[in-house]
Amino acid sequence: MSYSAAPDEPSPARAVRGHLVTVVDDPDTAGEGALVEHPDGVILIEHGRISAVGDHGALADRIPPGTPVDDHRGRIVSAGFVDTHTHYPQTGIVGAHGTQLIDWLDTYAFPAELAFTDAEHAAAVARVFFDTILRAGTTTALSFGTSSASSVDAFFAESLRRGTRMIAGKVLMDRHAPAGLLDTAESGAADTEALIARWHGVGRNGYAVTPRFAPTSTPAQLAVAGELLARHPGVLLHTHLSENLAEIAWVRELFPDSDGYLDVYDRAGLVGDRSVFAHGVHLTDAELARMSHAGAAIAHCPTSNLFLGSGLFSLRRAADAGVRVALGTDIGGGTSFSMLRTMGAAYEIAQLDGVSLDAPRLLYLATLGGGRALGLGDRIGSLEVGKEADLAVLDPEATELLAYRSARTSSLEELLFVLGTLADDRATAATYVAGHPAYLRD
Numbered sequence: 001m002s003y004s005a006a007p008d009e010p011s012p013a014r015a016v017r018g019h020l021v022t023v024v025d026d027p028d029t030a031g032e033g034a035l036v037e038h039p040d041g042v043i044l045i046e047h048g049r050i051s052a053v054g055d056h057g058a059l060a061d062r063i064p065p066g067t068p069v070d071d072h073r074g075r076i077v078s079a080g081f082v083d084t085h086t087h088y089p090q091t092g093i094v095g096a097h098g099t100q101l102i103d104w105l106d107t108y109a110f111p112a113e114l115a116f117t118d119a120e121h122a123a124a125v126a127r128v129f130f131d132t133i134l135r136a137g138t139t140t141a142l143s144f145g146t147s148s149a150s151s152v153d154a155f156f157a158e159s160l161r162r163g164t165r166m167i168a169g170k171v172l173m174d175r176h177a178p179a180g181l182l183d184t185a186e187s188g189a190a191d192t193e194a195l196i197a198r199w200h201g202v203g204r205n206g207y208a209v210t211p212r213f214a215p216t217s218t219p220a221q222l223a224v225a226g227e228l229l230a231r232h233p234g235v236l237l238h239t240h241l242s243e244n245l246a247e248i249a250w251v252r253e254l255f256p257d258s259d260g261y262l263d264v265y266d267r268a269g270l271v272g273d274r275s276v277f278a279h280g281v282h283l284t285d286a287e288l289a290r291m292s293h294a295g296a297a298i299a300h301c302p303t304s305n306l307f308l309g310s311g312l313f314s315l316r317r318a319a320d321a322g323v324r325v326a327l328g329t330d331i332g333g334g335t336s337f338s339m340l341r342t343m344g345a346a347y348e349i350a351q352l353d354g355v356s357l358d359a360p361r362l363l364y365l366a367t368l369g370g371g372r373a374l375g376l377g378d379r380i381g382s383l384e385v386g387k388e389a390d391l392a393v394l395d396p397e398a399t400e401l402l403a404y405r406s407a408r409t410s411s412l413e414e415l416l417f418v419l420g421t422l423a424d425d426r427a428t429a430a431t432y433v434a435g436h437p438a439y440l441r442d
């Protein structure tokens with residue numbers, strides 16, 4: 001395998017040939033037309049963007065002479081995956097035994113995050129994280145940093161080097177955590193302002209104002225977060241919401257005047273169409289209705305909800321309420337960096353809710369649905385002209401079992417579904433970032 005950094009110059013023209021598969025709209029509303037495939041297709045890439053996409057037979061003449069053509073015939077070429085909730089600083093504590101949310105934070109997450117005041121440590125973990133997600137075909141992530149600004153500097157510097165489209169932010173946390181992780185309302189705001197000035201819109205990086213969750217911020221800090229969000233129209237709001245029952249009870253204790261968990265954020269001006277809330281497992285109907293009205297999005301993190309015993313998210317209830325939903329890995333509470341594994345876990349949780357998600361819906365949640373949740377639906381998430389050429393190339397013969405099973409599928413939808421059930425990062429044959437090969441398995 002090999003990794004390479006993005007070139008300093010815009011990528012030269014390149015063509016990628018293979019079995020193109022993409023979802024260009026929400027299958028729930030657009031129906032069968034949402035899933036588009038070209039069994040022998042080609043993507044022409046110029047200056048990092050898709051300039052043409054379609055059947056190879058129809059487009060071969062348009063490929064300029066001398067253009068390199070990467071031949072992935074027999075493999076599925078998809079838009080790169082979008083992970084709408086993760087914590088890169090928790091890469092080293094994935095799969096930690098024995099606790100649920102609040103204990104898990106104290107026992108594993110906070111000690112790991114304390115180390116990120118060391119810029120070299122932060123840079124080293126960022127490198128591992130980027131290597132790992134690119135190997136899984138993920139080209140965009142919305143990630144927490146730690147409360148240390150150096151954690152965010154390391155993440156965005158690595159993203160700039162790789163040319164990836166990434167969103168992250170410094171954790172705002174001024175109570176209920178180890179002293180070494182606490183900021184204040186004032187210092188958190190100053191650090192956030194400085195990081196936005198340093199990184200937002202630099203390369204393909206974007207910023208998210210990131211209070212950890214209601215229990216670790218004073219009302220004063222949440223109010224400051226709302227002011228930051230209002231002052232910077234291009235940045236997102238990224239936090240946790242209604243993940244675990246003990247957490248919800250704690251929020252009720254800490255904010256007795258609020259009308260529930262979402263209302264704590266709402267009163268601070270944090271619930272809007274640039275807001276991404278991780279989990280939302282235990283939301284009330286009124287909270288879902290409020291989120292729908294505000295245009296806020298939920299990052300559903302199925303492997304994390306299972307691993308931490310948080311509960312079973314109902315995609316059906318969120319969809320019925322008209323709330324936008326996408327998928328997140330929630331590393332290190334989640335158990336896999338692979339969005340294919342995450343699609344499989346989302347399917348399993350929906351099964352317990354009486355719903356059988358089909359392959360186009362799962363692929364939408366992991367690609368364009370994620371892009372839309374992050375306000376990037378016009379730039380990433382599907383194979384369409386004008387979009388940024390972030391691609392995941394998937395090999396249906398990556399393992400002996402996958403090859404055996406794939407050979408016994410009779411439709412594209414069945415093949416995609418089997419990938420979501422059986423495949424993981426071993427199925428990523430290549431990952432392209434802005435048209436540049438960022439990971440090649442072979």
Ligand SMILES: [Zn+2]
Pocket residue numbers: 085086087240278330333
């Ligand atoms: Zn999380």
